[in-house]
Amino acid sequence: MSLGQRLKACRKAKKLTQLDLSETLGFNRSTYAKYETGDNEPDNQTLQKLADFFGVSVDYLLGRTDVDYIVKEENSHYDKSSSAIDKKDTGLSEFENLFFFELDKLSEEDKRKALEHVRYLRFLAEQQK
Numbered sequence: 001m002s003l004g005q006r007l008k009a010c011r012k013a014k015k016l017t018q019l020d021l022s023e024t025l026g027f028n029r030s031t032y033a034k035y036e037t038g039d040n041e042p043d044n045q046t047l048q049k050l051a052d053f054f055g056v057s058v059d060y061l062l063g064r065t066d067v068d069y070i071v072k073e074e075n076s077h078y079d080k081s082s083s084a085i086d087k088k089d090t091g092l093s094e095f096e097n098l099f100f101f102e103l104d105k106l107s108e109e110d111k112r113k114a115l116e117h118v119r120y121l122r123f124l125a126e127q128q129k
Contacts, residue, residue, distance in 0.1 A: 004038040006061050010054040011036075025053060067106060 001009070011021050018036070022029040027046075034040035035050075042050060051058045059065045106114065 001063055002038060003041065003061055003063065004036045006063065007050065008036045010050075010056065010061075014054070021053075025049060065110060067110065 011018070014021075016024075018033050019029050021027070022032045025032075031040065035042055047058055047061065051061055054061075057065065057067070060067060
């Protein structure tokens with residue numbers, strides 16, 4: 001999926017028009033429309049603003065990952081729809097929720113990358129001892 005397709009899908013998931021989204025984020029509607037059609041690309045700051053608004057990572061918007069979970073809880077005030085990701089009230093930490101509820105959503109390649117990162121973090125922790 002292209003950036004434009006992901007932006008459109010995220011916007012529609014929140015049941016917003018291009019005008020609604022543009023007014024909420026302070027964009028010109030035609031400028032945002034060009035992001036969705038691929039006629040223009042947002043700068044880094046705008047891309048981050050869009051990712052924060054939709055509660056996804058920049059990597060998701062750019063198509064580098066298919067994991068579309070909420071990245072920053074402090075941005076949940078942007079959410080205007082009832083289709084927001086259900087936050088499980090399990091009593092588990094964010095770390096535990098990641099492994100018990102989100103890991104199965106990752107592709108095999110993303111699981112391998114996550115494992116490499118965990119191994120690297122463990123290596124760094126052992127070096128500091």
